[in-house]
Amino acid sequence: MTSEPLHSVQPSARRGTTRRGFIGYLIAGTTLAVAVDLNLDAPAHAAVPSPPQIPEAYDLNDLLTDAARPTAQLVTVEIREDGHAYFEIPRAEVGQGITTSTAMILAEELDLPVRHVHVSLAPARPELIWNQLTGGSNTTVSTMTPVRVAAAIAKGALLQAAAIELGSVVTLLRSKNGVIEAPDGSSRTYGELSVKAASSTTVEVEADVKLKASSEFKVIGTPTKRVDAMDIVTGRKKFAMDYDVPGALPTMICRAPTLNGTPKAIRNKAEVEAMPGVTDVAMIDTGIAVRARTFGQCIDGIRALEVDWNAGSVDGEDDASVLANLRKAEIPLAVPKIPLLAKTIDMDFEFMFRSSAALEPNCAVADVRSDRAEIWAGLKIPIVTQGRIAEAVGLPQTKVKVNVVESGGSFGHKLFGDGAIEAAKASKAFGKPVRLMWHRADEPRQGRLRPMATSRIRATHLAGQVLTFEQRHTSVSTDWRHGFGEMLTATAVSLPPGLGNLGVSETIFTLSTELPYDFGVVTQLLNETDQRFNTSAMRNPYSADVRTANELVVDAIAKAMGKDPLDLRLEFLKDDRTRKVLKKVAELGNWGRSMPAGTAQGIAIHKEYKGATACLVEIDCRPETVNRKIRDAVTGPRVTKATLVVDAGLVVNPTGLKAQMMGGFSDGLAMTLTSSCHLEDGHFLEASWDNYFYTREWNIPPEFEVVVMPSDSEQPGGAGEAGVAVSCAAIACAYARATGKMPKRFPINHDDPIGFDVKEFVPPVPASPTNGLDYVY
Amino acid sequence: MPEHTFVVNGEKITVDVADDVRLLWVLRDVLGIKGPKYGCGINVCKACTSHINGKAFNPCAVPVSQVSESDEITTIEGLADTVPGDLHPMQEAWLEKDVAQCGYCQPGQIMAAVALVNKVHAEGREITDTDLDTIRNVCRCGTYARIRKAVKAGAARM
Ligand code: FES
Ligand code: FES
Numbered sequence: 001m002t003s004e005p006l007h008s009v010q011p012s013a014r015r016g017t018t019r020r021g022f023i024g025y026l027i028a029g030t031t032l033a034v035a036v037d038l039n040l041d042a043p044a045h046a047a048v049p050s051p052p053q054i055p056e057a058y059d060l061n062d063l064l065t066d067a068a069r070p071t072a073q074l075v076t077v078e079i080r081e082d083g084h085a086y087f088e089i090p091r092a093e094v095g096q097g098i099t100t101s102t103a104m105i106l107a108e109e110l111d112l113p114v115r116h117v118h119v120s121l122a123p124a125r126p127e128l129i130w131n132q133l134t135g136g137s138n139t140t141v142s143t144m145t146p147v148r149v150a151a152a153i154a155k156g157a158l159l160q161a162a163a164i165e166l167g168s169v170v171t172l173l174r175s176k177n178g179v180i181e182a183p184d185g186s187s188r189t190y191g192e193l194s195v196k197a198a199s200s201t202t203v204e205v206e207a208d209v210k211l212k213a214s215s216e217f218k219v220i221g222t223p224t225k226r227v228d229a230m231d232i233v234t235g236r237k238k239f240a241m242d243y244d245v246p247g248a249l250p251t252m253i254c255r256a257p258t259l260n261g262t263p264k265a266i267r268n269k270a271e272v273e274a275m276p277g278v279t280d281v282a283m284i285d286t287g288i289a290v291r292a293r294t295f296g297q298c299i300d301g302i303r304a305l306e307v308d309w310n311a312g313s314v315d316g317e318d319d320a321s322v323l324a325n326l327r328k329a330e331i332p333l334a335v336p337k338i339p340l341l342a343k344t345i346d347m348d349f350e351f352m353f354r355s356s357a358a359l360e361p362n363c364a365v366a367d368v369r370s371d372r373a374e375i376w377a378g379l380k381i382p383i384v385t386q387g388r389i390a391e392a393v394g395l396p397q398t399k400v401k402v403n404v405v406e407s408g409g410s411f412g413h414k415l416f417g418d419g420a421i422e423a424a425k426a427s428k429a430f431g432k433p434v435r436l437m438w439h440r441a442d443e444p445r446q447g448r449l450r451p452m453a454t455s456r457i458r459a460t461h462l463a464g465q466v467l468t469f470e471q472r473h474t475s476v477s478t479d480w481r482h483g484f485g486e487m488l489t490a491t492a493v494s495l496p497p498g499l500g501n502l503g504v505s506e507t508i509f510t511l512s513t514e515l516p517y518d519f520g521v522v523t524q525l526l527n528e529t530d531q532r533f534n535t536s537a538m539r540n541p542y543s544a545d546v547r548t549a550n551e552l553v554v555d556a557i558a559k560a561m562g563k564d565p566l567d568l569r570l571e572f573l574k575d576d577r578t579r580k581v582l583k584k585v586a587e588l589g590n591w592g593r594s595m596p597a598g599t600a601q602g603i604a605i606h607k608e609y610k611g612a613t614a615c616l617v618e619i620d621c622r623p624e625t626v627n628r629k630i631r632d633a634v635t636g637p638r639v640t641k642a643t644l645v646v647d648a649g650l651v652v653n654p655t656g657l658k659a660q661m662m663g664g665f666s667d668g669l670a671m672t673l674t675s676s677c678h679l680e681d682g683h684f685l686e687a688s689w690d691n692y693f694y695t696r697e698w699n700i701p702p703e704f705e706v707v708v709m710p711s712d713s714e715q716p717g718g719a720g721e722a723g724v725a726v727s728c729a730a731i732a733c734a735y736a737r738a739t740g741k742m743p744k745r746f747p748i749n750h751d752d753p754i755g756f757d758v759k760e761f762v763p764p765v766p767a768s769p770t771n772g773l774d775y776v777y
Numbered sequence: 778m779p780e781h782t783f784v785v786n787g788e789k790i791t792v793d794v795a796d797d798v799r800l801l802w803v804l805r806d807v808l809g810i811k812g813p814k815y816g817c818g819i820n821v822c823k824a825c826t827s828h829i830n831g832k833a834f835n836p837c838a839v840p841v842s843q844v845s846e847s848d849e850i851t852t853i854e855g856l857a858d859t860v861p862g863d864l865h866p867m868q869e870a871w872l873e874k875d876v877a878q879c880g881y882c883q884p885g886q887i888m889a890a891v892a893l894v895n896k897v898h899a900e901g902r903e904i905t906d907t908d909l910d911t912i913r914n915v916c917r918c919g920t921y922a923r924i925r926k927a928v929k930a931g932a933a934r935m
């Protein structure tokens with residue numbers, strides 16, 4: 001069977017240049033504005049074939065695309081007098097490059113240079129319901145067609161205005177670079193036409209739209225640099241903490257010494273209020289908020305506070321006790337009915353807690369007044385946060401304006417409005433605006449995590465065939481309460497059969513978990529337990545761990561059958577697209593070359609987000625490498641070379657896609673080798689980037705390449721998460737082959753002696769150093 | 778409150794702020810210079826990397842009282858003015874390699890890269906992979922591989 005669900009082929013695209021009728025709206029104004037329904041191209045899904053796995057026909061992306069269908073929601077493209085196009089996208093830019101790719105899509109259809117298209121982020125728009133959710137690498141998948149249609153209608157209106165102005169007919173006119181030209185050489189710019197094409201009333205138009213065929217694309221598919229790159233390299237790009245909101249002074253929170261502990265009483269409020277720079281001190285539900293002239297003075301205030309705390313949510317617990325809990329919740333592996341001679345491979349993996357924190361910590365500006373509130377924050381699901389803030393400060397949702405600002409990373413962290421909700425509470429408590437930011441130490445200690453999980457796999461094989469493959473993934477609960485959960489309930493009717501009775505986590509798991517091999521009877525089940533932790537769907541949830549476990553077992557099967565890992569994968573892969581990326585990566589990465597003892601290659605594939613990826617790495621696990629010394633750093637095994645090949649379907653921006661694959665790889669490297677949070681006595685030990693060892697420059701392979709496969713698909717795939725699982729898996733496989741030992745626990749260094757001095761828990765944030773000038777270079 | 782005078786991005790300024798306030802907060806919260814970012818406040822993440830008298834340092838770990846009147850502080854906003862042309866070659870290299878993702882770490886990365894290349898060049902050498910391995914700046918978006926390419930490209934023009 002083919003891997004592409006029927007519905008994913010857009011009728012307009014499938015038939016090339018065929019025209020289609022779309023409903024759009026000309027919006028009243030002095031210059032041209034065209035609105036379309038954001039859901040206009042969400043087609044009904046074909047019936048879902050049952051065998052063998054749901055994601056092949058209907059995956060998480062389909063769910064996200066479907067989720068908004070019942071609501072009518074307009075997005076508007078404007079052409080202003082400067083001849084530029086303006087569009088507010090109801091999604092969040094967190095570094096993944098959607099402002100660039102969306103500008104490209106608009107530029108393509110409008111015949112404008114990309115730099116004349118301005119894409120900004122829409123504030124929370126409650127009427128959009130689930131159609132203002134950035135997640136599951138779904139932005140381009142879900143917005144591409146509406147954006148193109150709006151642009152095409154706008155261009156049509158410009159052409160009509162030009163025809164009148166130039167005394168010609170639309171079919172004879174040509175548009176290029178924001179100028180429309182008649183055969184006699186006379187022309188008008190979009191800027192000039194924007195007024196003529198404007199509508200004095202808002203009217204519905206039924207437009208006969210011809211979207212460009214992919215063969216005509218000049219912008220889509222062309223490597224394009226980020227639209228905000230100049231602002232970034234000159235320091236002009238604004239993040240939440242860079243907004244100048246009058247009176248919004250720095251604010252930080254003094255948090256409990258144990259996870260999720262809550263404040264009982266402040267013993268020295270007046271003393272801290274009298275400290276230099278401090279303006280306010282107040283108790284909120286998550287801790288003690290300190291507002292001051294500078295963040296440095298907030299830190300000093302926090303360190304001086306004496307607070308009585310209530311217990312936390314996991315007091316006295318540690319990794320081992322949480323893991324024991326998980327073990328109890330594991331769904332047993334069935335004993336498959338298999339022929340007597342079949343061999344069984346039983347494997348068991350453990351994945352530790354990992355922090356999803358971005359470099360920009362949780363933060364938000366909040367100005368809460370008695371009758372209204374305004375918030376500025378990086379938020380992927382702003383409507384839910386708006387509702388929670390309204391509830392927290394006792395205002396109607398309509399009185400809470402939530403501005404979505406560009407985020408310094410997300411990785412699942414900004415699905416929730418933790419910082420924004422806290423900022424609103426602090427602002428209300430003080431009766432003053434605040435610029436609230438978490439201290440770095442707060443992030444791994446109290447922030448959201450990828451949950452600890454176990455994955456047990458039993459595979460059976462006989463005579464060169466894999467007969468059964470069972471996986472039982474057991475995880476600390478993933479928090480989906482940022483809106484995914486409610487969205488699922490709202491979308492339940494359109495879900496494929498078989499999903500109806502599952503909980504939220506299990507549904508997401510089922511929609512995103514796919515074993516792309518012909519391995520006989522395959523069952524993959526999730527069970528979640530333990531809701532005491534702050535978790536989130538960290539970049540590539542479930543798959544990163546699930547696929548690591550899968551691919552290690554695939555290598556084990558190959559070994560048991562005496563086959564080469566690449567050959568075995570090629571033999572058993574179900575679909576050609578994945579087989580092609582695998583072949584390509586093997587060729588580019590020179591699979592099978594001879595390697596010195598203690599070093600090895602590892603290879604893996606992954607299929608998700610309507611695409612396929614393959615990764616080949618070389619790892620060096622020799623003692624001289626593993627034990628190399630860098631100050632305050634984890635070194636360990638080094639991946640010396642990495643090659644990734646991705647088929648992401650229709651690619652809007654190859655440069656952006658490669659960037660996302662690179663980022664996904666860096667995440668995979670961290671999660672497999674170096675980064676985890678250790679729970680001990682009810683709190684996490686990590687409090688700094690030199691404790692929580694996310695990938696650093698000294699971990700990066702000096703040789704790194706990403707190749708984007710040409711694709712004739714008209715369906716864009718997701719980019720943001722597609723590189724994570726495949727990298728985790730390839731690195732884990734390489735490590736196992738280089739050391740000759742099957743790793744059981746990830747990251748592989750989790751059980752090494754703690755490689756840092758654990759920072760104090762009271763006060764909860766470290767002192768600001770004074771010796772910076774000793775490190776000048 | 779005590780007054781502190783020093784040069785920021787070519788301009789002599791005086792601020793009224795307590796002696797022990799770290800320079801990062803003087804720049805960001807008092808002077809409104811927002812290019813240097815906060816990522817840890819304890820001289821680990823390097824997001825705040827700026828220059829003092831042409832060398833890299835981390836203002837989150839320097840009390841303002843340690844900065845003297847003659848000290849010249851350069852933040853990302855002032856980097857381009859230290860060279861002829863519109864941009865510093867390192868900024869150009871960053872654009873050319875399209876390094877940034879969210880961009881939060883990048884002002885610090887660029888300032889660190891410029892100082893590293895200056896140091897290596899002062900030693901009469903070209904930048905190597907071993908030099909690149911010494912860059913401590915965290916990029917949580919994981920742009921490290923492109924940073925390596927950009928530093929080399931920028932170094933070639935410095
Ligand atoms: S904020 Fe200065 S080094 Fe992290
Ligand atoms: S680009 Fe986002 S942290 Fe570096």
